[in-house]
Amino acid sequence: MDMAQIELQEQDLEKVDELVKEGLFSNRNQVIRVSLERLLQFSKEEIRNMEEARAEVNAYLTDYVGDILSSGTPLHAVINSKDYYKVPVTGFYQGKFYTYGHIFVDCQSLEINESISDSPKKIHQTAKELTGNNESPLL
Numbered sequence: 001m002d003m004a005q006i007e008l009q010e011q012d013l014e015k016v017d018e019l020v021k022e023g024l025f026s027n028r029n030q031v032i033r034v035s036l037e038r039l040l041q042f043s044k045e046e047i048r049n050m051e052e053a054r055a056e057v058n059a060y061l062t063d064y065v066g067d068i069l070s071s072g073t074p075l076h077a078v079i080n081s082k083d084y085y086k087v088p089v090t091g092f093y094q095g096k097f098y099t100y101g102h103i104f105v106d107c108q109s110l111e112i113n114e115s116i117s118d119s120p121k122k123i124h125q126t127a128k129e130l131t132g133n134n135e136s137p138l139l
Contacts, residue, residue, distance in 0.1 A: 010097070050074045053085040053105040060103060060112055061089065064120040069100060076107075079116055083107040089123055093131050100126045 016031045025031045042050070050073075057071035072088035084104040091098055101118030105111065118126070128134065 049107065049110065050085060052110050053087055053107075056105055056110055056112055057087045057089070057103045065089075065123055069123070071103070072099065074105070077104065079104070084113065084116075089118065091127075093127075098127070098130050100130070 013028075016028050019025050019031055020027060025034070039047075053074050054071040061067070061069045061071070069089050069091040072090045074085035074087045077084045077086040084106060087103045087105055088099045089101045089103060091100060101123040103117040104113045106113055
């Protein structure tokens with residue numbers, strides 16, 4: 001069975017190539033295969049919850065930062081013995097993708113925990129630092 005063709009963003013290819021370069025994987029296909037195998041271990045309910053967490057983060061970003069940023073793929077995190085989705089805040093600026101911070105979403109209630117998440121102010125500050133702009137490219 002042939003693997004379907006997929007397109008990755010340039011930043012994702014760079015990360016994949018770095019994993020191969022460091023010897024953690026033998027080639028790009030192995031990285032993709034391991035990632036897919038990991039995803040397929042999640043239940044349908046868990047995948048739905050992860051997508052709901054992304055939707056919550058997107059709505060939060062629209063309200064507090066603007067619609068120029070979006071959520072990335074959630075990771076699982078445990079903080080103070082509580083399960084969260086650690087959702088990256090990503091955006092595209094001058095031909096490159098950046099991760100500007102993370103928003104934590106409770107795995108059970110699917111509510112954003114602002115006390116442990118990066119604040120909109122921190123996200124703007126990170127944007128200034130990453131892009132080398134004195135002003136945030138998000139404004």
